Amino acid sequence: LAKTTQPISMDSYEGQEVNITCSHNNIATNDYITWYQQFPSQGPRFIIQGYKTKVTNEVASLFIPADRKSSTLSLPRVSLSDTAVYYCLVRWNRDDKIIFGKGTRLHILP
């Protein structure tokens, strides 16, 4: 399983764009990059998954450079309710063992 490294915590302000970068230097050819969000006392919630270049949905964008050794989750115009822990996961997309790391604790300030 590819090891991921992401900031322990980040602060930002309402209305700002937030970018959380995850390093995964030993990502394998068949691995996908997936991001989850977890609010306090709730289960994680899937945000986005990508393999290369850019993926966008209604919640976030995921930027993956050509070497795929890192990825950046971009949250546009955050609000206080985006305060949560964000997890970057790297896994083969047939792998049944989905492992969470320590995540990035994002704190949005008014």
Add this chain to the structure above:
Amino acid sequence: EPEVTQTPSHQVTQMGQEVILRCVPISNHLYFYWYRQILGQKVEFLVSFYNNEISEKSEIFDDQFSVERPDGSNFTLKIRSTKLEDSAMYFCASADRLDTGELFFGEGSRLTVL
């Protein structure tokens, strides 16, 4: 919108007692999971279940733990003889396919072992 439901939301038990945590996954899903999260720590994988058998398990999932899908809707986690360190939030999750990377999690069951 379909959701994963878990019961109980909170259970307090004495050390050494057996506990069963229950989950109703989303109805057309095929893959089922249990995770736990000790307060303030990361979400830890316990076990995955597919086609009526365990497909993966972690080193945490020792002989004290078992899972069962007794009927077409429930998915249970049993802890045979609880220890203090089993106190945690236990999350059930399900998925209809693996390639999207999307697991649907329940709200969790908080287990407190005294």
